[in-house]
Amino acid sequence: MLNTMPGLTTFYNIIYIILGVAALAVTAAYFREHQKYQKLVKDNPDQAIKQAEKESAAILHRALQRAQNILGQAENEGEQYESKVSAELSQAEAAFVKYLDSLRSKGNQLQLVSQQAIDNEAHQMFQRLEEKLTTSLQTTQQQSTAAIENELKNTRQMINNYKREQMALVDENIIAMLEKTIGLVLAKKISLQDEMDLIYQALDQAKEEKFIV
Amino acid sequence: MTQQVLDQILAETYTQTEALDKLRVLKELAVTELFGHGAKESNQTDFLKNFNRDNVYQIFDELEKEIRTIKPLTIFFPFEMSAAELTKVGKYLRSKFGSSFLFEARIDPNLIAGVALVWNGVYKDYSVRQKIADNQDKILAVLQEYIKH
Numbered sequence: 001m002l003n004t005m006p007g008l009t010t011f012y013n014i015i016y017i018i019l020g021v022a023a024l025a026v027t028a029a030y031f032r033e034h035q036k037y038q039k040l041v042k043d044n045p046d047q048a049i050k051q052a053e054k055e056s057a058a059i060l061h062r063a064l065q066r067a068q069n070i071l072g073q074a075e076n077e078g079e080q081y082e083s084k085v086s087a088e089l090s091q092a093e094a095a096f097v098k099y100l101d102s103l104r105s106k107g108n109q110l111q112l113v114s115q116q117a118i119d120n121e122a123h124q125m126f127q128r129l130e131e132k133l134t135t136s137l138q139t140t141q142q143q144s145t146a147a148i149e150n151e152l153k154n155t156r157q158m159i160n161n162y163k164r165e166q167m168a169l170v171d172e173n174i175i176a177m178l179e180k181t182i183g184l185v186l187a188k189k190i191s192l193q194d195e196m197d198l199i200y201q202a203l204d205q206a207k208e209e210k211f212i213v
Numbered sequence: 214m215t216q217q218v219l220d221q222i223l224a225e226t227y228t229q230t231e232a233l234d235k236l237r238v239l240k241e242l243a244v245t246e247l248f249g250h251g252a253k254e255s256n257q258t259d260f261l262k263n264f265n266r267d268n269v270y271q272i273f274d275e276l277e278k279e280i281r282t283i284k285p286l287t288i289f290f291p292f293e294m295s296a297a298e299l300t301k302v303g304k305y306l307r308s309k310f311g312s313s314f315l316f317e318a319r320i321d322p323n324l325i326a327g328v329a330l331v332w333n334g335v336y337k338d339y340s341v342r343q344k345i346a347d348n349q350d351k352i353l354a355v356l357q358e359y360i361k362h
């Protein structure tokens with residue numbers, strides 16, 4: 001604000017300078033007339049006094065007149081300058097107001113754009129979230145289905161394995177019972193010669209297979 | 214001379230344990246005859262004529278080493294065989310695998326009938342139990358077919 005009114009300071013400086021010059025001029029005129037008056041007093045004291053009074057009055061009158069002229073001129077110039085400064089201030093104020101308006105307008109636009117951007121971003125975010133949620137739900141559903149199917153498959157496999165193992169156990173028991181029965185029967189029924197024949201057959205087979213070399 | 218004595222020992226001996234037992238008895242007899250009270254080298258049997266006081270220990274050590282060198286066939290029988298049956302088996306083995314062939318008899322009642330053999334640390338089952346195991350699927354199939362009807 002101070003930078004916008006440098007002329008006002010200059011104006012007051014000019015006034016001070018003019019008043020100073022006027023004071024110097026009045027002082028110089030006073031000393032000149034005082035010297036004249038001293039000389040006249042020496043030559044003709046009465047006349048000198050009258051003459052001096054007359055001239056002093058004239059000088060004072062002229063000085064006052066000149067000072068008034070200077071003051072009037074200074075006032076005029078000051079008024080002109082003040083009006084000019086006032087006009088410039090008004091222009092600056094108007095420009096500042098306009099600038100503030102433009103700033104406000106830009107702020108409003110920026111707010112609008114930001115709001116739209118935020119809205120868009122929020123909308124996209126919700127869309128992405130929805131998509132991800134949908135995908136996640138689908139994936140979870142697929143995984144759950146796959147897990148259930150896998151579990152069913154494993155269970156079926158386990159049941160089959162259990163069935164197979166139980167059947168193998170039953171088969172083993174049947175064979176064990178058969179062996180025991182045959183053992184009991186053969187122990188009573190097989191003759192020594194038959195046993196010897198079986199031994200010879202085994203030895204022959206071992207030789208044929210080259211198990212014994 | 215060692216081989217001749219070994220042949221004499223193995224002539225009627227078919228298992229390694231029996232051969233070593235016989236060798237131990239013969240060694241004791243020879244030592245007694247040669248070093249015992251009233252020993253007379255001139256009054257010995259034909260078998261003991263192969264030995265004198267200088268070679269008796271050396272020959273018996275060599276014979277034991279020879280017997281232990283022979284790899285015996287281990288035969289698992291389903292029941293305890295009599296000495297006569299074991300001799301028959303030994304003779305049969307000699308006829309098939311050579312004159313110095315030895316075997317060792319073991320018992321495994323689970324075999325039912327037939328034998329199982331071990332040769333060079335390898336076990337092979339030729340018994341009725343193994344035959345049943347080999348034909349297990351067929352036997353079960355027959356049984357299942359029987360159950361269905």
